Amino acid sequence: MFVNIFYQLIDIVKTNFFTIVLLTIFTNVIQYYINYFNRPSKIPGPLPLPIIGNFHQIGANFTVSLKRLHEKYGDFYEFYTGSTHNIVISRPDLVEKVWGPVSLKNTKFILRTSYSEGLNELGVGTKGMVFNRNIEGWVLNRRFMNTISAPSFLRESINLSNKVIDQVFEYWKIINKEGMQIDVCEWLNTVGADVVSTTATGKSVAATTKLFNSLNIENKKSLQGIWENGVKFCQSIHLYNESMAFMMLIPAKLRRNLPFISSINKKYLDNRDWIYKELDRVVSEKQKEIENTPLSQHLKPNILTLLLTTNTERDLDKISVGKFERPLTKDEVISIIREVFTGGLDTTSSTLSIIMFYLAKHRDVYLKMRQEVLDVYGSLNNPVLTLESYGKLKYIEAVIYESIRMFPTVSNMPRTATEDIELDGFIIKADTTVHTDFLVLNHNPKYFKDPETFNPDRFLTDKESILKYVYIPFGNGVRACPGRAWAMVQMKTFLVKLVCIFDIDSNDKNDAPKFSYHTVNRPADIYINVKTEIVNI
Numbered sequence: 409m410f411v412n413i414f415y416q417l418i419d420i421v422k423t424n425f426f427t428i429v430l431l432t433i434f435t436n437v438i439q440y441y442i443n444y445f446n447r448p449s450k451i452p453g454p455l456p457l458p459i460i461g462n463f464h465q466i467g468a469n470f471t472v473s474l475k476r477l478h479e480k481y482g483d484f485y486e487f488y489t490g491s492t493h494n495i496v497i498s499r500p501d502l503v504e505k506v507w508g509p510v511s512l513k514n515t516k517f518i519l520r521t522s523y524s525e526g527l528n529e530l531g532v533g534t535k536g537m538v539f540n541r542n543i544e545g546w547v548l549n550r551r552f553m554n555t556i557s558a559p560s561f562l563r564e565s566i567n568l569s570n571k572v573i574d575q576v577f578e579y580w581k582i583i584n585k586e587g588m589q590i591d592v593c594e595w596l597n598t599v600g601a602d603v604v605s606t607t608a609t610g611k612s613v614a615a616t617t618k619l620f621n622s623l624n625i626e627n628k629k630s631l632q633g634i635w636e637n638g639v640k641f642c643q644s645i646h647l648y649n650e651s652m653a654f655m656m657l658i659p660a661k662l663r664r665n666l667p668f669i670s671s672i673n674k675k676y677l678d679n680r681d682w683i684y685k686e687l688d689r690v691v692s693e694k695q696k697e698i699e700n701t702p703l704s705q706h707l708k709p710n711i712l713t714l715l716l717t718t719n720t721e722r723d724l725d726k727i728s729v730g731k732f733e734r735p736l737t738k739d740e741v742i743s744i745i746r747e748v749f750t751g752g753l754d755t756t757s758s759t760l761s762i763i764m765f766y767l768a769k770h771r772d773v774y775l776k777m778r779q780e781v782l783d784v785y786g787s788l789n790n791p792v793l794t795l796e797s798y799g800k801l802k803y804i805e806a807v808i809y810e811s812i813r814m815f816p817t818v819s820n821m822p823r824t825a826t827e828d829i830e831l832d833g834f835i836i837k838a839d840t841t842v843h844t845d846f847l848v849l850n851h852n853p854k855y856f857k858d859p860e861t862f863n864p865d866r867f868l869t870d871k872e873s874i875l876k877y878v879y880i881p882f883g884n885g886v887r888a889c890p891g892r893a894w895a896m897v898q899m900k901t902f903l904v905k906l907v908c909i910f911d912i913d914s915n916d917k918n919d920a921p922k923f924s925y926h927t928v929n930r931p932a933d934i935y936i937n938v939k940t941e942i943v944n945i
């Protein structure tokens with residue numbers, strides 16, 4: 409009898425297959441929306457779809473999407489990536505709750521993002537710093553990374569940046585003579601690549617010289633003793649950074665199975681493999697170089713040598729990293745060096761490109777910067793730049809801050825709590841990613857007078873009126889940006905030298921730079937004219 413019933417059931421399934429499939433889908437969809445409309449915290453936000461969440465409303469430019477969602481849902485809203493719940497905030501009282509507590513002990517927001525299969529696949533969910541959810545590993549990486557804000561490191565960085573920038577400005581003088589424009593983003597990317605690679609590994613990638621050679625203006629400059637794959641490596645790091653948002657925001661099922669998206673997924677994973685292979689090779693090469701250098705011979709300081717000699721008989725001991733008693737493993741060295749590249753490449757050079765965009769439009773600001781350099785150094789003729797004198801460049805600092813306010817390269821940043829928390833009367837479950845939208849905050853007329861006007865003076869004369877939690881371009885607390893001082897030193901070196909040598913202008917009629925989103929905002933198509941005859945001030 410049971411066998412009969414079983415066969416009858418199979419017949420029903422066979423004849424009604426599509427009806428059953430449709431019914432199952434229908435019940436699941438109904439169940440999905442019953443759960444959605446009965447969720448305990450009904451935070452405003454766009455209606456999600458089953459499986460994809462709000463994926464269709466996010467699109468390729470996350471920065472633009474957040475701006476659009478803010479216009480509709482305000483300073484506190486939610487969205488879903490697949491079934492993953494995300495919150496977005498842009499109100500100082502909420503920002504303070506997330507970013508305010510500064511120590512490891514009292515912050516609940518020690519994590520960057522919720523668990524993400526994609527970030528783990530990329531190798532950043534459990535290694536390195538920015539997305540590392542393994543707190544023990546993060547502490548170790550952070551301890552070494554903090555050395556890049558030590559004064560001794562920053563002094564060396566000024567010398568190195570000086571050399572790279574001097575060379576670049578010689579190229580710009582030649583380009584000027586040829587009557588050509590400067591493609592700012594392209595040039596500053598190469599400056600970043602040269603500075604970061606030499607600081608990190610002691611090897612130049614000669615990106616600036618390669619770019620100059622590609623213009624075919626003069627005989628090609630020689631490229632000896634460089635890191636052969638270096639330019640490709642830096643480009644791969646740009647791609648790697650780009651892949652982080654993709655892997656974090658797009659649900660794994662879609663990444664792997666949708667036709668067009670799965671090929672992007674593969675491209676990003678192949679890129680990850682190439683980066684780790686190349687880093688392994690570079691680290692092995694440096695290990696051999698150290699082994700083959702007699703103990704009596706001085707080792708050239710760079711971050712890689714510092715890491716490889718920590719707690720060995722060759723300990724560079726240039727910068728103390730506190731209590732740490734064993735040499736680092738190769739894997740640890742690779743993850744720290746990788747982070748120097750991922751953190752250091754896109755951020756500083758893109759921010760400098762944005763500063764150039766605004767400077768080329770505001771001659772009054774440019775002239776005030778030049779006057780400040782004259783006041784601080786007494787001359788525009790190759791002034792001696794020191795870390796101490798940088799503290800006096802208050803106006804240049806204000807220009808940097810105002811440019812970041814107008815258009816932040818890092819325009820939104822996530823933090824995630826380890827336990828349930830209350831935000832604006834709603835309970836947010838532990839491990840929910842809370843994104844802070846810096847761009848929206850920085851353009852809110854409640855917090856900045858005439859927010860669309862480029863006015864560096866607001867960071868001098870009106871400084872007191874800027875609330876702390878409406879302007880935190882480098883974050884705050886234990887996970888605050890470890891590269892802040894390094895970035896500021898590089899940007900100041902570039903700007904001081906620029907105003908001493910060139911006048912600049914541009915024909916760009918846009919109010920804001922064009923950009924695309926690649927986890928950070930990457931500006932594009934910023935062209936300027938440079939002139940070496942400085943008009944007297």
Ligand code: HEM
Pocket residue numbers: 520537538539550553556747748749751752753755756759817818821823880881882883884885886887888889890891892894895
């Ligand atoms: C203008 C340049 C830069 C901007 C605007 C910027 C901005 C930021 C922001 C907003 C954060 C999040 C901080 C937080 O959660 O409190 C961050 C984290 C980070 N930044 Fe930067 N950054 C810049 C340059 C650099 C440079 C040059 C490096 C080089 C190493 C770097 C490496 C990192 C790393 C590793 C983290 C993660 C820290 C952690 O999670 O512990 N950044 N940055």
